[in-house]
Amino acid sequence: xxxxxxxxxxxxxxxxxxxxxxxxxxxxxxxxxxxxxxxxxxxxxxxxxxxxxxxxxxxxxxxxxxxxxxxxxxxxxxxxxxxxxxxxxxxxxxxxxxxxxxxxxxxxxxxxxxxxxxxxxxxxxxxxxxxxxxxxxxxxxxxxxxxxxxxxxxxxxxxxxxxxxx
Amino acid sequence: xxxxxxxxxxxxxxxxxxxxxxxxxxxxxxxxxxxxxxxxxxxxxxxxxxxxxxxxxxxxxxxxxxxxxxxxxxxxxxxxxxxxxxxxxxxxxxxxxxxxxxxxxxxxxxxxxxxxxxx
Numbered sequence: 001x002x003x004x005x006x007x008x009x010x011x012x013x014x015x016x017x018x019x020x021x022x023x024x025x026x027x028x029x030x031x032x033x034x035x036x037x038x039x040x041x042x043x044x045x046x047x048x049x050x051x052x053x054x055x056x057x058x059x060x061x062x063x064x065x066x067x068x069x070x071x072x073x074x075x076x077x078x079x080x081x082x083x084x085x086x087x088x089x090x091x092x093x094x095x096x097x098x099x100x101x102x103x104x105x106x107x108x109x110x111x112x113x114x115x116x117x118x119x120x121x122x123x124x125x126x127x128x129x130x131x132x133x134x135x136x137x138x139x140x141x142x143x144x145x146x147x148x149x150x151x152x153x154x155x156x157x158x159x160x161x162x163x164x165x166x
Numbered sequence: 167x168x169x170x171x172x173x174x175x176x177x178x179x180x181x182x183x184x185x186x187x188x189x190x191x192x193x194x195x196x197x198x199x200x201x202x203x204x205x206x207x208x209x210x211x212x213x214x215x216x217x218x219x220x221x222x223x224x225x226x227x228x229x230x231x232x233x234x235x236x237x238x239x240x241x242x243x244x245x246x247x248x249x250x251x252x253x254x255x256x257x258x259x260x261x262x263x264x265x266x267x268x269x270x271x272x273x274x275x276x277x278x279x280x281x282x283x284x285x
Contacts, residue, residue, distance in 0.1 A: 052211030
């Protein structure tokens, strides 16, 4: 029965997934075909081997277990760090960067204000400080000086007139 | 060692341990699988499987163990390996054939050597 050889069927799908119909037709065929019988037996054994290999559980060696347990014990014995230290380790870089940035910005703010105030022109300063107490006092002083000068002039004039009248 | 022998290492009857032979014979005789459920039998079968599978290329082993062993769908194996589904199917087909042929050779040699011992 060369047309009904089952070898292709055996290779097409896993042996375990063959249906009852497939098994029945295969067994009826191998009763007459020696070539397919050896292929069928080999496929069955191969499937058993694969299943055995799959279901095999690998036990860890005692040496491996000892090493794992030693590592766990070592970790447990290591003293735990305080939470602040942990926090500093986690966010230390960020906090340092922020502090540095803050100091830089403060410095820039302080040093950038002084030259600006010095570089203002007198007109602008006068317009800005028109009603400031300093301006009023200074202006008043100038006026006083002027008045003093005028008084002197008037006194001098009257003295002269008095002198003329005498 | 010949280059062809290096490329396609063959598993010979002399490589079988004292336990492998009886296991194969029991399988062929169709002895109830429940008798083979013990750890000892399972270990022998796993060792023998490892010997046979070591003759196959790594890709074939992967496909065989995934589809026939773990019973994963072709689609999952295709995703896992990055191959197309048709490539996985072709690989599985060829891997099954290689595995079957390796076991077939082993069984034939085993029966031959048993006949020689008997005579």
